[in-house]
Amino acid sequence: MTPKPNILVYSADQAEAYAECIRGYGFSSVKAASTLEEAKKYLPGTEVILGWKFPTQCLNEPIASSVRWFQSMGAGVDDLVSDTNIPENIILTRIVDQFGGYISEYVFTYLLYIVKDVPRMSKAQLENRWDPFISETLAGKTMGVAGLGSIGAEIVRKARAFDMNVHGLSFSGKQAQLVDRHFTSDKWKEFVKELDYLVLTLPLTEATHHVINRDVLLAMKPEAAIINVGRGALIDEGDLLAVMRSGHLQGAVLDVFETEPLPKDHPLWRMPNVYVTSHLSGPSTRDGVSRFFAENLKRFLNEQPLQGLVDRNRGY
Amino acid sequence: MTPKPNILVYSADQAEAYAECIRGYGFSSVKAASTLEEAKKYLPGTEVILGWKFPTQCLNEPIASSVRWFQSMGAGVDDLVSDTNIPENIILTRIVDQFGGYISEYVFTYLLYIVKDVPRMSKAQLENRWDPFISETLAGKTMGVAGLGSIGAEIVRKARAFDMNVHGLSFSGKQAQLVDRHFTSDKWKEFVKELDYLVLTLPLTEATHHVINRDVLLAMKPEAAIINVGRGALIDEGDLLAVMRSGHLQGAVLDVFETEPLPKDHPLWRMPNVYVTSHLSGPSTRDGVSRFFAENLKRFLNEQPLQGLVDRNRGY
Missing domain, CATH: 3.40.50.720 (NAD(P)-binding Rossmann-like Domain)
Known part of the structure; x- marks a missing residue:
């Protein structure tokens, strides 16, 4: 040396x-x-x-x-x-x-934005309109975290503070004790079917490329939401668009894409209930x-x- | 009986x-x-x-x-x-x-909305524009919780999960051990001066009526934000408007008001950096x-x- x-x-x-x-x-x-x-x-x-x-x-x-x-x-x-x-x-x-704290703040920003219905509150304010309503809560909901490295582990920690149920899927199985239920990578459909929110923190490898495809998306609950802070190509974007156009899934929060920057004319920019951000969740x-x-x-x-x-x- | x-x-x-x-x-x-x-x-x-x-x-x-x-x-x-x-x-x-879980979700919805700059991310999406930027984080910021009853205690618990510093002010002093620094009710200005966020969960009593007035607001850091989930009359709304119009404070999140429903023509509806919601944080x-x-x-x-x-x- x-x-x-x-x-x-x-x-x-x-x-x-x-x-x-x-x-x-x-x-x-x-x-x-x-x-x-x-x-x-x-x-x-x-x-x-x-x-x-x-x-x-x-x-x-x-x-x-x-x-x-x-x-x-x-x-x-x-x-x-x-x-x-x-x-x-x-x-x-x-x-x-280095990224667990930062990325987990991003994840909970959008989870809360969706579950508390910030758009409805913003619209009422724009119209000077008193609009009390009872929103959903994160408490009691079930989150699935795919990938239990340092980023996934930090998302799990914050989910506990919100009194959520937490399931996990990982390839190594190393951090299985963090979650209420752990699934191995041959059990994707069983993993996703009970989730309210699926959060992807996996690395992109041959084994994870397009691991979220039509079959897995359709196995999710129709009112579930998906959040991707891993890599764009974990999701088959064509399948996601088709499945969401059919009315399946309540929302998708996407910080990463198969092609970055996301092309100007890409349909994801304009999909209802899709939140597009610019690969900024973990700078x-x-x-x-x-x-x-x-x-x-x-x-x-x-x-x-x-x-x-x-x-x-x-x-x- | x-x-x-x-x-x-x-x-x-x-x-x-x-x-x-x-x-x-x-x-x-x-x-x-x-x-x-x-x-x-x-x-x-x-x-x-x-x-x-x-x-x-x-x-x-x-x-x-x-x-x-x-x-x-x-x-x-x-x-x-x-x-x-x-x-x-x-x-x-x-x-x-009953309300700690619900109200604390409301508080963190808006804290994260502000600190992660959701409006900037939404605007970029509306314009199909790739806009990576590095936002602030809650981690490392200092929150002050005024009122350490069951609602305040739950906000403190979640703030810990976000790795925030937490100060507290309470009249009884009973829950002082929950926070990093505790202030009594004769120390409002000392309490607020180091805070990034001031969260009000106090009950309205003779002792707390208009406790947030011009003096206390001006003792806060110019870039701090205030969140009121207690009662509207904790804050002198006229003082808040005047202080914010002078450029002091980064934001105010208000779920409660001196008069409810907030009158249609009230200036708070239209104040920049003021988030008005309809007494819905703890239904x-x-x-x-x-x-x-x-x-x-x-x-x-x-x-x-x-x-x-x-x-x-x-x-x-």
Whole structure:
């Protein structure tokens, strides 16, 4: 191990700001690149990359032969795992344990918006109209959380504070004790059929691609709602549109899409009861990412296991 | 004590439905009245009244001489406490422990709506516009809860799940251990000055009337927000309007008003950053009220202390 690894920070618009943060943690050899050209210039001698939308094609070239570890600035790494430009011997890590608080606030923002009927209250105010009514409550409703990593676990914790029943589905089964009922990944239809809300926090892998299809959607209760804060391609968007057009499902809250940005003319923008947001539920903040990376750098120097280590076979 | 007390249920629109509920708990002598005339007809011999907006003028008359206990259908009893028509020897009780879950969902609906900037996300969707942005979070913010009864305590519990700092002000000091910092009622300005959100759950009494006035509002941080789920007259509405027009405070969420229904031409309907709702944050549901009353009836018959007993001197 090198006591002071040569670090390259890559970001199209914030490279120097990130580099400054990393230097602030005591690492002096930090270069910043925001273009392919700059990346190529600084790669020789680089051992560690902290990157977002990195031009991976240059990782195959001799100039990148010293790179041992690539830290992504995001939590989802489906693009990196499937990227054949990245040599197998480069260690991949992703950000973990940073997004649970943020994403869970997003989830409860929309759950409460829907269940308390904010649109009805807003309309009454617009019309200067006194309109007392008794809304539904989250308490007593059943939420299903698909994916029980750090994000799913935090959503479960807040659901408890709202006195909800919580079911869970996970591939590893590791966190099954968090939920009232746990389902394995061969039991999707049994999992969804009793839910009022289905929240997707899964990573995108071969096993989860389009895992929410017509069959699963139709197995849900007609008045249920689905919330996706994982990856767009967990859901077959064509199936979702068809099923909702048929009157099934009360709502869909979508922060992620098969194609991002969501194309201007995509029908999801205009679907009734569909809430479209711009992949903002769990933002990578500079402070959060830098702190996580600095902590991982210390582990790297001390030859300790890295946090957020990606298993390419598992897919995340 | 009578083993089967004569019960009169009074409600302008739901008297018979309530009476049926109470009979369902095994009480056979239950009359239902929805007008002053019907109330007068059934009062002779009545020992217990379950009522909402009861025509109290007849409680002073000889026909009401057998009435020993009046159970209100609501949590707030400022109107009953100040009502000189009600003889002192009639025991007053209010509903308690029923509204915490419901009201706290309302509070977090609007806190999240504001902090996550739902209006910005809605506007982007209306314009088919991809607009990723990093919102604020509730985590790390400081909430002050004025009034630490069952409603305030439930708001505190949920605030913990959102990793907020929680301060509290209460008159009795009884629940001071729930919060990170506790203030007594002579320390309003010290209490509010560090808050991001001030939530009012106090009862309306002589001591709390217009307790939120110009001085207290100006002691708050300019970017703070206020949420009132207690009683309208806790706030001097004229002062609130003046202070907000001067640009102080980020928002006000008001479910209760000095005059209800809020008059059609009241300026609060149209104030920017003011959310007006129709006294719906903590509805008395028939099931909840009936269950509470039936439980209290059993206590009454067993000569046990009643739940929700009103202290006329304290004012609630």
